[in-house]
Amino acid sequence: MPKESNLRIGLYPGTFDPVTNGHLDIIKRAVKLVDRLVIGVALNPGKQPLLSLEERVACLHEEMVRLFGKQRIDFESDDCPIKVVGFNNLLVNCVKENHATVLIRGLRQATDFNYEFQMCIMNQQLAPDIETIFLVATEQHRSIASSLVKEVAMLGGDISSFVPPSTLKHFKTLLAKKVLS
Ligand code: COA
Numbered sequence: 001m002p003k004e005s006n007l008r009i010g011l012y013p014g015t016f017d018p019v020t021n022g023h024l025d026i027i028k029r030a031v032k033l034v035d036r037l038v039i040g041v042a043l044n045p046g047k048q049p050l051l052s053l054e055e056r057v058a059c060l061h062e063e064m065v066r067l068f069g070k071q072r073i074d075f076e077s078d079d080c081p082i083k084v085v086g087f088n089n090l091l092v093n094c095v096k097e098n099h100a101t102v103l104i105r106g107l108r109q110a111t112d113f114n115y116e117f118q119m120c121i122m123n124q125q126l127a128p129d130i131e132t133i134f135l136v137a138t139e140q141h142r143s144i145a146s147s148l149v150k151e152v153a154m155l156g157g158d159i160s161s162f163v164p165p166s167t168l169k170h171f172k173t174l175l176a177k178k179v180l181s
Contacts, residue, residue, distance in 0.1 A: 010034035010133075011100040013091055015042050016056045017049040018171050019063060020149060020163050022141035026106040027082075028067070029135055036081050038098045039064070043088040050150055053086045055174060059167045060084045066166060092127035103130055108137040108144075154179070 012030055016023060016039075031037045039060055043053050051059070061084050064073045070080045087094040095103060103123065105116055120132045137144075144162050153159045153175055160168055 007035040008102065009036045009038065009098065009100040010102040010104050011038045011040050011095045011098055012104040013040040013042055013087075013094070015044045015047050015049055015146065016060055017044075017047065017051050017146050018056065018149065018163055018167050019060050020141075020144045020146060021161075022106065022108070022137055022144040024063060024067065024164055025138055025141050026104065026135050027064075030104045030133075031081055033104075033133065034081075034102060036075055036083070037104075038100055039082065039084045040091070040094050040098070041084065041086045042091070043086065050178065051171075051174060053088075055170070057084055057086045059170055062166045062170070063164050066164070090126070092123050092130055095127065095130050101130060103132040105132060105134050106137050107134045108142045 010030055010033065012027060014023060027037065027039065041053060041056050041060060049056065061073055064082050064084060065071070068080065068082055070077065070082075073080055074083050075081075083098075085094070085098065091103070095101075105120075107113060107116060116134065123130060123132060149159050149162050152162075153171065159171075163171060
């Protein structure tokens with residue numbers, strides 16, 4: 001393992017409303033490319049997320065405990081390669097604040113590309129030292145989108161093959177509370 005100051009830190013940003021098996025697939029593959037991976041959960045008020053930032057961070061945190069078998073998910077504990085942070089500022093500033101140099105994004109299909117390309121160019125102009133790496137989603141995850149998962153769940157459909165088990169449990173409870181309130 002390189003010295004702390006030479007660590008390659010990546011940041012995987014998203015809204016994660018909710019985190020899906022597609023996101024977890026990207027996380028599992030991204031962590032092999034960097035020494036440390038920060039998962040950046042965007043407040044993203046423009047997308048009017050169903051779950052609060054705290055709820056989305058908590059779901060991701062729980063999934064990381066399950067995935068990496070660590071009690072605490074932060075870089076300071078037990079060689080944990082993952083950290084989950086919420087952010088409400090410019091993405092490139094969040095990358096810098098977390099001492100990351102690499103941005104990771106998932107690409108599911110060609111239609112994702114135009115949007116991702118635009119964001120990538122803008123981020124390059126704002127912070128030329130930050131590189132963006134795109135990981136192509138594995139086949140079984142290419143049709144998963146958080147907005148579709150929410151729609152299916154709100155209409156009573158089964159989302160168990162799209163979201164991980166602990167998120168499924170939380171999401172159903174949170175959704176029921178929100179629909180009733
Ligand atoms: N598998 C399955 N689904 C995937 C996926 C994968 N590998 N990768 C992405 N998705 C889905 C998500 O579920 C989501 O679906 P939805 O739109 O139906 O909800 C969609 O693809 C993309 O969402 P997500 O990955 O959460 O990213 P986002 O586009 O919501 O997030 C930010 C974009 C957070 C990176 C962007 O808004 C941002 O940078 N915000 C900070 C402010 C800023 O700096 N703005 C200027 C940017 S140039």
